[in-house]
Amino acid sequence: MATQPNILFIMADQLRADYLGRNGHPTIKTPTIDALAAKGVNFTKAYTQAPVCGPSRMSFYTGRYAFSHGATYNNVPLKLSEKTIGDYLRPLGYRVGLVGKTHMKKDVEGMQRLGVDPESSRGVLLSECGFEPYERDDGLHPDQAVSPDLAYNNYLRGLGYDGHNPWHEWANSGEGENGEVLSGWYMRNCHLPARIPEAHSETAYTTNRAMEFIRESADAPWCLHLSYIKPHWPYIAPAPYHDMYGPEDVLPVNASEQEKANLHPVIEAFMGHDESMNFSREEVRQRVIPAYMGLITQLDDHLARLFAFLKEIGQYDNTLVVLTADHGDYLGDHWLGEKELFHEASARIPMIIHDPRPQADTTRGREDDRLIEAIDLVPTFVELAGGDVPNHILEGRSLLPLLTSGEVAQWREFAISEADYAWRKARFALDLAPDQTRAIMITDGRWKYVHYEHFRPQLFDLQQDPQEQQDLGQDEAHADQCERLEQALYDWYRQRKMRTTVSNAAVANMTGKAHARGYLFGLW
Template sequence: MRYDCLSIAGHPVVETPNLDELARTGVRFDRAYSATPSCVPARAAIFTGQSQEKHGRVGYQDCVPWKYEHTMPGEFSKAGYHTQCVGKMHVYPARNLMGFHNVVLHDGYLHHNRNKYSIPVQEHYDEVDDYLHWLRQQVPGADLTDLGLDCNSSTVARPWHLPEKLHPTNWVVTESIDFLRRRDPDKPFFLWMSFVRPHSPLDPPQAYLDLYEDADIPDPPIGDWAMTDDPDLDGLSPYTSKGLVPKRRLKKAMAAYYALITHIDHQIGRFLQVLAEYGEKNNTVILFTSDHGELMGDHNLFRKSLPYDGSARVPFIVNDPGNRLGLGNGKVVQEVVEMRDIMPTLLDAAGVAIPDSADGGSVLKLAAEESGRKEWRSYLHGEHTQGAQSNHWLTDGKEKYIWFSQTGEEQFFMLEKDPQELHNAVHDVVYQDRVNYWRSVLVKELEGREEGYSDGKQLIAGQKPVTVLSHIRSE
């Protein structure tokens, strides 16, 4: 879910009443990013509280074992919490508990699990996915491929074909409600409700698609630096990450994407009602976020992994219904926060010690009612291996510098003046001091990295990208 798809953030179309209420009565972090914006590395940051340099996953690669001494659910479990995840984990092996007492798993369609004989460990999809087992009990012979939509198709949409209660989004909430029933009443609990949607496939229930199909949906922003032709007709591919998509197809995809978000919002409202019925709402701290965004046609780009805000910037809301933490109602925080900050934040909220291995920080100090800027990171370094589009980027929330490691191409955006990243100002004379400053920061960030992108004096383009750093591969 991208950062701007909240009514309270000013989106002109999307309806998110329950998330708006969490933000209105809690704290919204307007400059939240996923430093490595795809599922696997982002979730490594969530689980470990670590930067990508430390947890070692700097791009998307499946089938690399997850072996971390300290994890967020593990620390909660050790502290006496009853811990549960419902939905997406995206770890390896798929049934790795990562410190949870129990996982009710639905990772979505994972190609390496489907293609059974292409991986060393034959962990076939129908052997590991709990949602699929449950769905087939309701609808014999059902499969996730029945709609003909691929999990990485961001431009093709159609409505969910079964009763809404069978949709994966409803299932996550149904199973989470059942956890409230089955949990140990003598223990506090930590529950991770992990929705696959609004990640494609774009398959909202018809009632939600109806909300947006005839809406006046604004066209995506197209920067002066964006591709404007499509000689290879990439935009016609259902799996495209770039290209000129037929307008009607794109509008349908955008409508379905927004519909999936409203669907999740309503299901979150459903869960909050039951949480109150169990008497636990005022005794629970809620954090809502996403592991990455979705470009959805911004600059004629799609999906994730790239450094632009549509891909890398996410919603991030902290709500404390019982008002035990002294958070400001309706406060909007502008400091840059990231996935690595989730683990320290929730452990801090629960009074559980934060392990030394975490290099993120608790955002509660930023969210507290007292005013004034707290000591916090001055900028964020993000990156993602992506073939020829492998990239590194830096932002303080006001400016953004991007360096494409394979070509040496640079981009610079003044986010305060140009929030949609429409103008690449890297060659503007007036900003050369800022470009030089950010380039020097990245030189230092990458100095000593195994890829050889920096010698401490300059950036070196064309070095071979590494998706998983050696200290993780060797474990």
């Protein structure tokens, strides 16, 4: 065991926490992830800081809430002043690389203002969220936006797949009976196998590139953010995963007419989106969910291949492995599609960590139900690497004590998740201005409270109503819980870490020393 273990930070885009065998799904096959949990710690109450790709990932990478880092939605630039994983680990001797997706939007205006060349070594790091972009691929390539130098497209072209956009035309489309290309963008086609062999798929290619990065990083400790695109849409899988599951594997939808009887205005507005109306139809769920499950099992199989590679080169027992997701997927639950709101299907995420060090032996196989947040990973990595955790910046807490002894004097009482839906059509239905669309969730593990600007709150009792079917936000009998959690939310706002340029240690060292430094104010 090296003094600085490697870090393999795996994220699967849009992977629901409950779509793993270890987490209770009755038919899905995820033996590799399940075995990882059996050898590590499975945090069963982990929450994303924002249930949509961009802001969630910016919180994962900065260790700060969306309120603090400001990149509150997809394609909102992360400001240059925000430090990320690479800024913390690179000075400690780590090679910090990316293979896959970040959904990070660079702060072009900030770089222009400071005269930073985006093509310089510093500019590239600032443009790629602090990662060395060994292979950046966000997996979102409509024809009108496809990059001519997308590495995966070039890879496919090198294998003989033609067309303007092989990512779409081959890897994310199927074929009709007469050989016509049927786009995976349309969910009616997701039962078809992708037009490429499994070995050429995005998940296989991404795994190959991860192994190449690891193979090239033998001379120093490394942190690799391996960020898989799937099971995010387009929901289409290569054979044999496309029909590995069928309608019999589709769990009953978690939606009821009772919910519609007391609709919150924001929920009702989101129910009017195309994805929600379509996922509310059982024929759509019966077609999409088997493909979604197939993509998850494909991911699991490639993780088995990756872990076997690490063992082969002698690095598995020297590598901390994290398996998580940026958010979940409604899949029709609560009459909704996509994510963005705060039901468990959307805001709760898988969080499995295998710490290979001997001091973690006592916690192996543990299921830990303490509240975990995405922002906890950065301080965990910094402490593991032997660095000083900058507590005046980072808003998460290191998980190392929970991975080793499992004992901490006091853990967090609440978990937070935030939303900014200014870009969504729901805003028009609600007649809101772009700066009126904030929502925030706070939970203590039992009670979940959602504050919406300009609208009434929601309240759910996760103990008595784990399916979140009964909104108690207007129930006078639960007014005290609403008041308690609203106050806790106010307290949370007051505790945000805004003084990020001077450490707490520096402040402590300077406190009360003005006279010693020659500033003789107030003396007689």
